[in-house]
Amino acid sequence: MEKEITLQVDGKKLLASRHALQAASAYFNAMFTSGMKESVADEIKIRDVDPQILQLLIDSAHGQKIAITEENAHSLLRSGSMFQFHDVVKRCADYLMKSLTIQSAVDVWVAGDTFAIKQLCRASVSVLLWDFDGFSKSERLIAACPITLLLTLLERDGVNVASENAICDVVIRWLKHNSKEYSEKEIVKVLLSVRYSHVDVEVVKELTKCASEFVSHFVRRVLDLRHDGEKSADNKFSKQILRCLELPRRTGLATAAIVIARTASGDSSDSSLDILTYNKGENAFLHHSVLPALPKALHGYTVCTVGRNSYFLCGEYGIGSGRWNREVYKWDPCLHSWDKVGTIPNLRRHCKCAVVGTCLYLIGGFGRFRVVLESMDIFDSSTGQWRTGANIPCPVFSAAVCGTSDSIYLFSGSVHRYDVSNDTWCQVMKSFPPGPHSAVERNGNVVLVPENEGPCIEFDTADMSFHDLSVVDRTTATYACSFGDEIFCVDGEGRGTLLLLGGELTKVSAELREGEKVECCFVMPFFKVDGINVTRSE
Secondary structure (H helix, E strand, C coil): CCCEEEEEECCEEEEEEHHHHHHHCHHHHHHHCCCCHHHCCCEEECCCCCHHHHHHHHHHHCCCCCCCCCCCHHHHHHHHHHCCCHHHHHHHHHHHHHCCCCCCHHHHHHHHHHCCCHHHHHHHHHHHHHCHHHHHCCHHHHHHCCHHHHHHHHCCCCCCCCCHHHHHHHHHHHHHHHHHHCCHHHHHHHHCCCCHHHCCHHHHHHHHHHCCHHHHHHHHHHHHHHHHHHHHCCCHHHHHHHHHHCCCCCCCCEEEEEEEEEEECCEEEEEEEEEEEEECCCCEEEEEEECCCCCCCEECCEEEEECCEEEEECCEECCCCCCECCEEEEEECCCCEEEEEEECCCCCECCEEEEECCEEEEECCECHHHCECCCEEEEECCCCEEEEECCCCCCCCCCEEEECCCEEEEEECEEEEEECCCCEEEEEECCCCCCCEEEEEECCEEEEEECCCCCEEEEECCCCEEEEECCCCCCCCCEEEEECCEEEEECCCCEEEEEECCCCEEEEECCCCCCEEEEEEEEEECCCCCCCCEECCC
């Protein structure tokens, strides 16, 4: 007969199997094998836990499925960690990551830091870096943000923020809530996380309202050094501020990503797909992840990014084989994994993909029996639902397509515009410069990058006109993508060029190995958190 034990907590008595507790909890296993009086007692007092939470832990130990909810997840995580129910801790951590929002990110980071769960910290930092605007608008989040987390965010180059003024404003408000909780040395670290050369003077002066003579002195030194430069840096403190003033603008989170097809042992039917992301600071590609495709050559797939999540879908395993990739996979930077989130409504390969707002548009391509399609499928990433859009004016598979804030433009002999608000296509120009192009969005307009030599062409969406953009010495552009004012183009051999329209040009190579080729290029958020991204040699 299995021996039971009574756990007494807050005046309530809970029955549990001694053997089940030992198997599920390292804490109770140590207690029952210690040789102390608890190891043979029939009743034990338990402290610092809610009776309902302890009952859930007991139920879990007995093999029952317990419901983890928004209301109990943090309490279960705390008690599960305290009593070393490792399976419950893992389930709570998974729940918190999957339900993570900007409103819960600070609390989840604190939980991860308290219970040494690095995945929770990484996931929270990713959300806060991406939606820094949401963080900056919440007085509750700013007030509750621990200094370690604040510095983790503000000391990074990559923050999704419109200007450094927003960073300074967060520091001002954080200091109003927290300055008395930390030493002057710690406050200096926070103050030095702002890149004052890129902050408006009037915003810098707002720091003096933090009602601290020390902070006011800091602001005066910042303004003096901004005005006089190195000649005013007469001590160690001033030199620290000067180094802060020399920091460049933040880079943002978006970067270029390429998909590498790797063929094993010369067998073209045996292939894997790897994603590499471009690190501008190192001018090199870092390995990101392996796409969840079968170990067969997949043709005509699509990879694109909506918000902070990237999607992998479409394609056929061998042209004409009838073995289609029906799955839709999403990369979540919080979980650092590709997860299946659905299936495509219509099989297609070599289609064009455009993103407008939260929606992904699959346009044309080839369907069953190599039929060129004129249909369009629309995936709303905010709801996970598919719908059918208006047919494109003519079947296409090689046109240049690009989404802007409210429209999709299709360049194929003529120029057509799709209005997302009323689901209609219309022709806006009867002719279009010949030759294959990649189309990318830039400041509301469309830049067409020719595959071969020649200037980039900008299509002005306001007056429906073309004009050349003089870019010299770029590589051929089999694929291209854009982020901010920069355009990245790359050929199938991995030779790439990063164009900063207006003059700057950077050459980069993916350094492909034997049996590798570039098959896709897209924009992807770059979260380098706790060394997630590594160089290819690693």
